[in-house]
Amino acid sequence: MARVGDEGGTAGPARSAGVKDVAARAGVSLGTVSNVLNRPDRVSARTRERVEQAMAELGFVRNESARLLRAGRSSTLAYVMLDATNPFFTDVAQGIERAAEQADLSLFLCNSDQSAERERVYLTRLQEQRVQGVLITPVDPDEPLLDEVVRQGTPVVIVDRVRDVDSHCSVAVDDVLGGRLAIEHLVDLGHQRIAFVGGPERIGQVRDRRRGAQAALADAGLPADALVEVRTEALTVSEGRNAGERIAGMPSATRPTAAFCANDLVALGLLQSCVGLGLRVPDDLAIVGFDDIEFAAAAAVPLTSVRQPRGQLGRRATELLLDEATNPDHRHEQVLFTPELVARASTRRS
Amino acid sequence: MARVGDEGGTAGPARSAGVKDVAARAGVSLGTVSNVLNRPDRVSARTRERVEQAMAELGFVRNESARLLRAGRSSTLAYVMLDATNPFFTDVAQGIERAAEQADLSLFLCNSDQSAERERVYLTRLQEQRVQGVLITPVDPDEPLLDEVVRQGTPVVIVDRVRDVDSHCSVAVDDVLGGRLAIEHLVDLGHQRIAFVGGPERIGQVRDRRRGAQAALADAGLPADALVEVRTEALTVSEGRNAGERIAGMPSATRPTAAFCANDLVALGLLQSCVGLGLRVPDDLAIVGFDDIEFAAAAAVPLTSVRQPRGQLGRRATELLLDEATNPDHRHEQVLFTPELVARASTRRS
DNA sequence: TTGTAGGCGTTATCAG
DNA sequence: CTGATAACGCCTACAA
Numbered sequence A, B: 001m002a003r004v005g006d007e008g009g010t011a012g013p014a015r016s017a018g019v020k021d022v023a024a025r026a027g028v029s030l031g032t033v034s035n036v037l038n039r040p041d042r043v044s045a046r047t048r049e050r051v052e053q054a055m056a057e058l059g060f061v062r063n064e065s066a067r068l069l070r071a072g073r074s075s076t077l078a079y080v081m082l083d084a085t086n087p088f089f090t091d092v093a094q095g096i097e098r099a100a101e102q103a104d105l106s107l108f109l110c111n112s113d114q115s116a117e118r119e120r121v122y123l124t125r126l127q128e129q130r131v132q133g134v135l136i137t138p139v140d141p142d143e144p145l146l147d148e149v150v151r152q153g154t155p156v157v158i159v160d161r162v163r164d165v166d167s168h169c170s171v172a173v174d175d176v177l178g179g180r181l182a183i184e185h186l187v188d189l190g191h192q193r194i195a196f197v198g199g200p201e202r203i204g205q206v207r208d209r210r211r212g213a214q215a216a217l218a219d220a221g222l223p224a225d226a227l228v229e230v231r232t233e234a235l236t237v238s239e240g241r242n243a244g245e246r247i248a249g250m251p252s253a254t255r256p257t258a259a260f261c262a263n264d265l266v267a268l269g270l271l272q273s274c275v276g277l278g279l280r281v282p283d284d285l286a287i288v289g290f291d292d293i294e295f296a297a298a299a300a301v302p303l304t305s306v307r308q309p310r311g312q313l314g315r316r317a318t319e320l321l322l323d324e325a326t327n328p329d330h331r332h333e334q335v336l337f338t339p340e341l342v343a344r345a346s347t348r349r350s
Numbered sequence C: 001t002t003g004t005a006g007g008c009g010t011t012a013t014c015a016g
Numbered sequence D: 001c002t003g004a005t006a007a008c009g010c011c012t013a014c015a016a
Helices: A019-026 A030-038 A045-058 A064-071 A087-102 A116-128 A144-151 A175-188 A204-220 A237-248 A263-274 A310-326 B019-027 B029-037 B044-058 B063-072 B089-102 B115-127 B145-149 B175-188 B204-221 B235-248 B266-275 B312-325
Strands: A076-081 A106-111 A133-134 A156-159 A169-173 A194-198 A227-233 A258-261 A286-291 A305-306 A333-337 A340-342 B076-081 B104-112 B133-136 B156-159 B169-173 B194-198 B227-231 B258-261 B288-292 B306-307 B334-337 B340-342
Touching: A019 A030, A019 A045, A019 A064, A019 A076, A019 A258, A030 A045, A064 B063, A064 B115, A076 A087, A076 A116, A076 A310, A087 A106, A087 B104, A106 A116, A106 B089, A106 B115, A116 A133, A116 A144, A116 A169, A116 B063, A116 B104, A133 A310, A144 A156, A169 A175, A169 A310, A175 A258, A175 A305, A175 A340, A194 A204, A194 A237, A194 A263, A194 B266, A204 A227, A227 A237, A237 A263, A258 A263, A263 A286, A305 A333, A310 A333, B019 B029, B019 B044, B029 B044, B044 B312, B076 B089, B076 B115, B076 B312, B089 B104, B089 B312, B104 B115, B115 B133, B115 B145, B133 B312, B145 B156, B156 B312, B169 B312, B175 B204, B175 B258, B175 B288, B175 B306, B194 B235, B194 B266, B204 B227, B227 B235, B235 B266, B258 B266, B266 B288, B312 B334
Parallel strands: A076 A106, A076 A133, A133 A156, A156 A169, A169 A333, A194 A227, A194 A258, A258 A286, A286 A305, B076 B104, B076 B133, B133 B156, B156 B169, B169 B334, B194 B227, B194 B258, B258 B288, B288 B306
Antiparallel strands: A106 B104, A305 A340, B306 B340
16 A cells, blocks of 8 residues: 655655654664654764754654554643533642643543543543553542552542542541631621531532531530521532521521521522522621632632642652652652631621 | 463452453354454354353453554544533533534543643644544644644544634634624613723634624724723733732723623632622623623623523534534534623612 | 454663 | 664454
8 A cells, every 4th residue: 555755845644753754754764763753862963954954744643543552651640620611629629730741741630520430531531541640539439440440550630629538649638627717707797697508518618618517516615506507409609598598588587697508609609699689798697618629719709719739649640650650669648738728808797 | 371261150359351351251253253343143043142241251341452453533523622521612512512412522631721832732632543533622722733633534524713724623603703792782871981802812712802802893883992992911800800909900980880701710700809899780880702602691680791602612523523524525614603692780870 | 252463652770 | 873673452353
């Protein structure tokens, strides 16, 4: 079968030129081309130029598959995100990207969009592509495929979740402490009846943040029923709105004077619907969110929130991943960052 | 050199088993394993099970590089995003993802983060990986590498930008019309002095949206200086805040009564700082954004915005890409969607 | 169904 | 620097 490399300089839509086409065109040996590509120093400047010119003329594009087939492992990382439309995760992704770039690795983002099935598909593909490593915020940290993947030799770091077992590195934030901070802040402001807005129960964060909230209430000497449960089906803006309607609908005598939301999306939805229904924030209802996404600060009533070091999370996770990928006596590590309360107008004392 | 496949069922951390290991373990021929993988119907149910079990036991993971080396083209798409932290683009990405999934293709997201350099790196890598095709919202639609990539045989569709030349398919929204809609709405409400908030100039959208705004003003019989330029350095929330401070600082006699922002991020920042500085929205300043991201509707003063069909953009772009990748007599197409004004409280007549 | 052979494009090695 | 050659792991085809 005919190959490429004929038709003069008038760059025809050639069907992919290979190293040997380049060699032929430059009038050098195949090995030399390879050297230009991989050890440019071993080749005289003049021949190198000739080769490079030939590459340009032919529109040579390295075939990564072939390269990889020999090399064994690619130089890309992947982050399998739980929800690409949640700014929290895109900020984490940005932290990862920066760290990856420094290590001269490319990052591919994959969006599982909360689907365990899609998550599995991505994990499998990434494995098949022999990526250097995978960062993931899993739908379920106990997903067995995660262990499978490491067993087959692809490092995996879990981001923003923790696992009891230490088969992976993980990087997360102390959610229990975060819950504490939120409630302590509200109690300091004099609130004695506080809604906890979040769900579903299966999300570990929701449980932990509530746990911290309960502990803080107890420490403050308030009864357990000072925390009013307002359940959501998901941690989304629209569920937040929904919860807001329920809260606004309560008789003002029993209505909580403050709400602690399991994340900022919920808090923003809540804020919107409460304001829309005539509640004043923070006077009638103080609101605390969680994550401190950029839109929390940018709300028309800027939102008090528990800040997670989003970029840091990504950066540290990447460091752990790279260590696992390159350091033969790597030890798994569970990093826990400390959250921080950022007070804004949504809880301002009036 | 010794290979794998010994040590009993107790899944040791084997160093990657290949098809022939599987064949040996299952006691079948290599060809049969390959058939199980690629044409399961050609193999009896019983042998197939045996093979599948062997795969499971050995933790066999297909080597995509080898597969690809033969196949020529992978079954993944990539979307090179301009800014992964802008919800507009993540919504577009979601549309792409859905369409890709239907076609049984995986999608990798790459974030150029407005850097032409990073964009180039990604494009090159994707080409090297022989992806089926690339969707991209480019930093600069005239980037020559884009043409290079198509010439080498990788289909490219441009998303949310247009190019004069028709060397690619593209999908975008009529920004000039969008600008018109925004201004017509404000003029209908009686505004006669309107700020246009956006920049930098090099962004095509900014120019087009302003152009539409100017045209609408002219049609309404208002003088050109009814549109007050408020420049930003970027289309971000913080630049929006900045612009807000400048507007709020104007003497109320000459201050515009309304602002049309080049996107929602700017609008949200503007909204926040104006409210913070004591301006009432919409009474003292009406605000219109562009994109209609979810957070626009969720603002405490819900934002009027020019909606782009974000998911549709992604979906249509993917369809074009697939056509280009598979249909031999594909014709490039420039799709232009029609935007739509969504009126909310930030322009409500008081 | 079985074996086996050849090739995908790149890299590495080794003697000249 | 050349030229030749052997991997890398998988897929297809072909003859049994």
